[in-house]
Amino acid sequence: MAQSEYFPNLMTPDALLDLHESKTFPPSRHTRYSNTVVVRNNPSIFRVAREIEEGEREETVVVDEVESSTDAMKPIKFLHIPSSELQKLYRASVIRFVKQQTGKGKVERYAILVAVGNGRGLLGLGEGKGPDFPTALGKAFPQAVRNMDYIERFENRTVWTEMESKFGATRIIVRPRPVGFGLACNPIIHEVFKVAGIKDASAKVWGSRNQYQVMKAIVRMLLPGREPTLMGNGLGKRGRTMEKGRELRSAMEIERDRGRRIVPLHT
Known part of the structure; x- marks a missing residue:
């Protein structure tokens, strides 16, 4: 039968719709039947279509050779920056260990805070937790890349x-410094400054010097948009005026401030 131009040939593999991964499990001690599992839309057909348009992938179907579902669903796969650019980013990290007391004993988990930047004014912060270091880092790094934003630098070197x-x-004071001064500050702040591209500055930390708190505080200070002008505290609480203006003053107060009498022009 001649192939009609209005109907596709279903016997011909399609580069997008026929992508699937199948695996057959033989009989075991739990069951005497064999089972076949088919995973479709992995990787996503939209990503494959984009790669075909850009010429990165040939229009051929490869069965049982696509990446596993675990690798395809990693957060690092969905970033808007190519992997070649991700390798050029600078990182500063703080690691802490958390132990959870359960009925089976203490369960140790890792928590990592990562500051990511390009050394030219781009800075982002991400936090991740997991049973091991690679899992926690795999959650924190993509989050930090998504949170990256440009910070304002004076002469591209200081605040x-x-x-x-x-x-x-934790209370932190950051001051700008002249050319060639360098960085005189807390070690955690020093690493964040290098990631962000700040070369001349000094900082002082009072109160708690917890590394987790210090990194969160300094990144919050550098990133824009944390606190509206003269309003709010940036922590999600009820907005309040940070610097209240003066109310309407009387003529006597104005005369006292100016040091001379006010002469009315309208009689």
Whole structure:
């Protein structure tokens, strides 16, 4: 029968719709039957279509040779930055160990805080937890890349003005410095400054010097949009005026401030 131009030939493999991964499990001690599992849309047909348009993938169907579902669903696969650019990013990380007391004993988990930047004003922060270090890092790094934003730098080397912020029990003051001064600050702040591309600055930490708190506080100070002008505290609480203006003053107060009498022009 001649193939009609209005109907596709279903016997011809399609580069997008025929992508699937199948695996057959033989009989075991749990069951005497064999089972076949077929996973479709893995990888996503939309990503494959984009690769075909860009010429990165040939229009051929490869059965049982696609990446596993675990690798395809990793957060690192869905970033908007190519892997070649991700390898050029600078990182600063803080690791802590958390132990959860359960009926079977203590379960140790890893928590990691990662600051990511390109050394030219781009900075982002991500946090991840997991039973081991690679799992925690695999969650924190993609989150930090998604949170990256440009920070304002004076002459591409230092901060614009003196800044002060309090995060929990940690209080930090950051001051701009002249050319060639370098970085005189806490070790965690030093690493974050290098990631962000700040070369001349000084910082002082009061109160708690917990590394987790210090990194969160300094990144919050550098990133824009944390606190609206003269309003709010940036922590999600009820907005309040940080610097209240003066109310309407009387003529006597104005005369006292100016040091001379006010002469009315309208009689």
